[in-house]
Amino acid sequence: MLIGGSSPQADRVEFHLTTNDGGIMKMRPATAGITVPAGATVELKPDGGYHVMLGGLKAPLKSGTMLPITLRFAKAGSIEVVFAVEPIGARGPSAGAAPEHLHH
Numbered sequence: 001m002l003i004g005g006s007s008p009q010a011d012r013v014e015f016h017l018t019t020n021d022g023g024i025m026k027m028r029p030a031t032a033g034i035t036v037p038a039g040a041t042v043e044l045k046p047d048g049g050y051h052v053m054l055g056g057l058k059a060p061l062k063s064g065t066m067l068p069i070t071l072r073f074a075k076a077g078s079i080e081v082v083f084a085v086e087p088i089g090a091r092g093p094s095a096g097a098a099p100e101h102l103h104h
Contacts, residue, residue: 001074002034002042011056013069018048033074046090052083063087 005013015030025048034050036042044050052069054061061067067083
């Protein structure tokens with residue numbers, strides 16, 4: 001279970017779920033965490049489903065840079081991932097972008 005996150009570039013890292021309720025898009029915090037079955041993956045994406053929301057940015061994010069986030073899991077501990085910062089409306093990593101995550 002993904003229970004939290006942190007980043008040196010933000011005061012808060014939150015996970016939210018976006019759903020379509022009768023044609024109305026609704027977003028709510030995933031306060032109970034996100035279930036990630038053993039050996040499986042959960043996709044975090046900007047256009048529906050689960051996504052990452054950063055609060056209290058220490059500086060504006062710039063397209064083309066990398067954003068480190070530490071993910072905390074209930075049983076598996078913490079891992080650091082590095083996300084490529086893409087412009088608003090991007091549907092995925094641009095050509096030549098760095099991998100969306102690196103395990104350290």
